[in-house]
Amino acid sequence: MALSILYPQGAKSGMPDLDPRILYKLSLDRAFAEVCADIKKREYFLEVTATPVPDRATVEFRQDILKDFYRLSGFFERFASLYAELEELHAQNKDVKKTGFVLNLSGTATASSKKSVLEAQALCLKRTLLCIRSFDILLENYAPCSAGLTVFQKTCREICRHPDFEKMLAFCSKYEYLSASNIRSFRFTLDDACRIEHYELTDNQHIHVTDPDLKQKGLNIFRRTNKEVFPCQRLVLSHPGSAEKYRKLTVEAISDLSGALAAVAKQIFETFSPIYRELDFYFVALQYMRVLSEKNIPFCFPDLSKRGVCIRGLLDPYLCLSVPNPQKVVSNDVEIPENCKGLLIFGNNGSGKTVFLRSFGCAQFLAQAGLPVLAESAEIPLCTQIAAQFSEAEKEFCAGNDAGRFEQEVRELSEMVETLKKGALVLLNETFQSTSYTEGGEALCDLLNYFGNCGIRFVLVSHLHTLEEQCKTDVKILHTAQKYKIV
């Protein structure tokens, strides 16, 4: 089974049907552009973050690994460096396989060309095995305590501390640099129809022959009398095509052996390689933690065990990471008790409502990706789904889109209603602002009631004050105050 440092069971799991633009709406992409300049790594990180895991075990699995990497200085760098080496070997292995495949396909394989493939396979496997041993040594030295890295260490240990590991290494060494004399002994097996069923390379050491010609020439007088005589017969390849037949069988025998080496290498890569990509997530995560630390921005790993939300000093990642002086960014506390259906936030334009919503959304995403959140302390329950509806401009004028802005919103929300289940979280920003207050209010009220009754928690930022009266049961209402505070 493939190893993973993102998912404890190896198999990828995440929330289904998530809006791919949701991180864009929360400006998380812009926030992490401030953290990591490597686009490839950042994109993978955002891809993982945009797939929040709904189970606590997976989130804590990641948190623990991240803590190990953060805590053990130099560990991540050396681990990643070894992985880069392993990945290089993986690429080499693919090239060798490709060469072998092309040779077979074109029918141009010769003993010599196949010998080169076998050498390359042996060398690649040997280096791969040594790489696994290096991982074992590294993990033993750093002694990480996270479950994910412990499993990784155990897998390496099972391979490289097995008595046959050294034998396999020695076997690979034997074929690493082949001279012609290494491939001149074979074992053949005939089937019941007298066809050559198997033809495999054999170690020269197993072949013992006593040349009868020497005996005929009288040279046996020099032979010790007690020397063992090994039965053998000369094979005179005088028949046309005979030598060619053995050449072909030799090619096949070498091909068989290199195929066996390739199969083992493939299984090692299948087990270990997926982590190489996953390291990008931890690379960006560590960068993020280091930047926060350098900028003196408070962060913490949220407690996932509580059922209500309680965050002290919540900050917006984009604001904190993009401004020169993040200490000036206003923090807010968020409290949503267990039995509260949702939050309604009202206030004037430019008073910090959207930033508040964004901060909360980001915290939820970061928490469910196993990352620290920008807060002094945080209790964040995991939700099963996350959806966001941010008021946007009308979509492009294109075929099939004949809807106005309101209709677009309704359509979007309708899709949401179709997919959201109990335990989900909905972030709504200025929804139904494009219609009359009364109609928008009533519609939104119905929608919020629906969410509330279905166990879908919501956070709504709105100007529609009528909602304050219409939806006050089991809902927490907040207002903007001076200096961007939400109270």
Place this chain on the structure above:
Amino acid sequence: MKTTPRLLNNRGNAPLPEQLLTDFQAHRLFSAGVLEVLRSPCGEDEILRRQQLFDAFEKSECREKIKDLLSLLTTYRKTLYLPNDAQDVLERWHAEVHIWEEYLQICSALSALSGLCPALDEVARFYGNAEKREFSERLSQNVLEMRELLRTFHQGLLAFWEKNWVTPDNAPCDEFDEFATYAKNLGFSLPAKKKHTARIEPALSQALCALYPDITKQVEEILCQYETVDFREPISYISEFEFFLEIDTLNRKCAEMGIPHCYPKVSQTPLYTVKNLYDVSLLSKNCTNIVPNDGEFTQKDPFFFLTGTNGGGKTSYLRALGLNLILFLSGCPIFAAAANIYPFAYIAAHFPTDERFTQMGRLEEELFRTEEILAQAKEKKAFLFFNETYSSADEQKGFELLLQLCEKIRIAGHFCLYVTHFPGVIQTSFPVLTPQIDEKNNNARTYKIVKTKGSASSYAADILKKYKLDRASLEERQKENGT
């Protein structure tokens, strides 16, 4: 040892001309092997024997047994060629043992054919007699010994050093196996070792024989015992089984389409009476609605003219009579509800041909062929079929020639069906058959061949109605079109 019993015994009757089967379209229904059997009428006793065999084949137990046996025999036929194909002595020895094994299997299957019908019982008895049993026991013992001896040659080591060597296999394992052991212990799985099918090379074969001289000697001694044995003997059953299975398959196909088959009674007096006779050659044209007809050719009425409308099924009726007669004479079931047929000694047919003879014109060729047919049928009980013979001559001349021919046939006492368009035949003393619309089959507008003394008027009105081109249909069509 007794002669191998056959399923198809022929008395050496003169074969029917190939053209006859072609005229009746048999070549469109049957394979060359079956046609070859159909060309040889087999006589009353053999007809009855074959009918019993066909009857046995209709039981699934028998059919399945024969199918399996046929499959074994077909494989065996290929195996018999292996020694000839062998490039070296070792390969030939293996091939011989292979033949023995399959031979034993086939003998066992043949001896298990008892209880199905007398002819198969005879085969089973032959292959299960004491002499055969003793031979089989000795052979199977030798097969085991040979396999054991040959196994010695099956593994070895080859060294391509300064000189090339073959030695006995002393290696604990080859490199692949060694690596596979390590891989397995470390928890990796490997693909199965690649299997080759390369033929052994003569030099290796010779070297192995020289490496094990004692074994080689023993093998040769065993082989020597069977040098004179004819292992090809069961092969002759292939064509026989194929014949029965092919006819049986056609029977089944016809049965699925509602066409019955029967085993005609073998009449002691010359006659050909049949109820609901089908022209199954129409199946080759994918025709599924085949109309059955009756036939009654007796010593009182051995000769019939068949005349009438085009497309009324005259040629089909002639073909049905001819094809089913050929099937009957080869002991096959015929496609009819019931029949009583005399095993005629000679059958001939004259169908119009292309002017392929450069030396003669068409009429000249027809005269020549009819004379030839009469000459060959002389002093035999023959059934002759004529299809539009002399139609190439003008009406008066043609009719004159027809009357002369019919008179000769009447005098010779042959049975005959003569299809013609000459309207004058109605005025002759010979009975006439003609197609008439089958009133029972309202929608299909099909024809039945019936005995008539009426006029041979054309049935143009019916044909027009059939294709809705009659006046009423056309008027109706006009109304529908609103014109």
